[in-house]
Amino acid sequence: xxxxxxxxxxxxxxxxxxxxxxxxxxxxxxxxxxxxxxxxxxxxxxxxxxxxxxxxxxxxxxxxxxxxxxxxxxxxxxxxxxxxxxxxxxxxxxxxxxxxxxxxxxxxxxxxxxxxxxxxxxxxxxxxxxxxxxxxxxxxxxxxxxxxxxxxxxxxxxxxxxxxxxxxxxxxxxxxxxxxxxxxxxxxxxxxxxxxxxxxxxxxxxxxxxxxxxxxxxxxxxxxxxxxxxxxxxxxxxxxxxxxxxxxxxxx
Numbered sequence: 388x389x390x391x392x393x394x395x396x397x398x399x400x401x402x403x404x405x406x407x408x409x410x411x412x413x414x415x416x417x418x419x420x421x422x423x424x425x426x427x428x429x430x431x432x433x434x435x436x437x438x439x440x441x442x443x444x445x446x447x448x449x450x451x452x453x454x455x456x457x458x459x460x461x462x463x464x465x466x467x468x469x470x471x472x473x474x475x476x477x478x479x480x481x482x483x484x485x486x487x488x489x490x491x492x493x494x495x496x497x498x499x500x501x502x503x504x505x506x507x508x509x510x511x512x513x514x515x516x517x518x519x520x521x522x523x524x525x526x527x528x529x530x531x532x533x534x535x536x537x538x539x540x541x542x543x544x545x546x547x548x549x550x551x552x553x554x555x556x557x558x559x560x561x562x563x564x565x566x567x568x569x570x571x572x573x574x575x576x577x578x579x580x581x582x583x584x585x586x587x588x589x590x591x592x593x594x595x596x597x598x599x600x601x602x603x604x605x606x607x608x609x610x611x612x613x614x615x616x617x618x619x620x621x622x623x624x625x626x627x628x629x630x631x632x633x634x635x636x637x638x639x
Contacts (some may be wrong), residue, residue, distance in 0.1 A: 391415035391441060392471030394615070395463065397450050400427035402579035403529065404476040407430075410608035411441035411615065412473075417467070421448045421459060422477065422627065432626045437635045440451055450477045450504030460511040462560055472615050473512040476529040478547075480581065483540030483590045494543050501547035502554075509558060509569075516567050523566030523619050527611060528555045532575040532627070532635055539590040560623060568622040570614055575629030577604040600632035 394411050398404035399420035407540045411418045412435040420432045420443060428445035436443040448459040478501045481493050509526055516524035534552045537545040537573055551571065558569035576585050578601040588596040617623065629635060 392417070393467055393469055394418045394472035394474065395459075395508075395512070396420060396476060397448075397504070398422050398477030399536070400424055400431055402581055403574065403577055403604060404474070404629050405431045405437075406579075406608040407474055407476065407611045408443070409435040409438065410605075411472075412436065412441040412443045414612055415439070415441045416472070416615075417442040417444070419444045419446055419459075419463065421446050421450075423447065423449050434459075444471045450508055451499035453507055456504075456507040456511055458514060464515060466526075468516045468572075469524075470512055471524045473508060473524070473526045474529070474611060474615075475508050475526060477501075477504050478529060480541070482545045483511045483538065484542075485540055486542045489542060497543035498547055500560075501544070502550050504553060505551060509554065513558065513562065513565075513567060516562075517565035524568075525542060525615060525619065526562075526567065526569045527557055527614055528569070528571045528627075530571040530573040532573055532629060532633075534571075534573050535627075536542070536606075536635060539592060539594075555624070559622065565618050568617075568619050570623045571625050572607070572611055572614065573625065573627045573629075574607055575627070575635055576601045576633045577607045578602060579604050586632075597634075599634060600630040602628075602630040 394416045396408035400422040408420045420428045425447040430443040432443035448455045500531040530551050531548040533545045534548040555571040585599045588598050614623045
């Protein structure tokens, strides 16, 4: 298992990002919690710091804004000197809606956060990792079950998650000469505020609305921590972690 290092988690103020960032701190990583809302980030970082041996740091950043991402990475480089892990997690969705009823601004918002934000953070992390000494690091992109099979009415979200798979594959290839490993975790129904509707009932492929099984978000944190803990000569290119009984495998 690799020694813990310096990590950045986007969308770390709540949900999956908060759970993963906290698990990294618990495992001894110095971890930057980043997202849009500094109060929420500081609360999450403070709680994590009290449970782990690593350091938890809160820095606000809207990942869809290039100038804010650049400032974030300038701060990391100036104050901490290197970056060993990026968990590219920040994302958003939208209610189930047919494509002709989706407002154009919603499309732009989802693409800006899920895809452009992931690109901007991966771009900055890749540049840092290939130039630091010792060279290298790991980028883990948060994909989704939707990277494989869409939910009804999910055009913006599903489109971005398919694109994340292309980003992952290309970075895994381009990172080889620089000891940069890139993998993707595709998550199905982790119990967060975003997944609360799953237990009440969501649209299914057969036109019905049914509740779905969910899993503890800590299982996602465990999985990301496993991916992050591998030496750089080993990479989990794709991992799917999901609620066992959710409707993904099979027909419906």
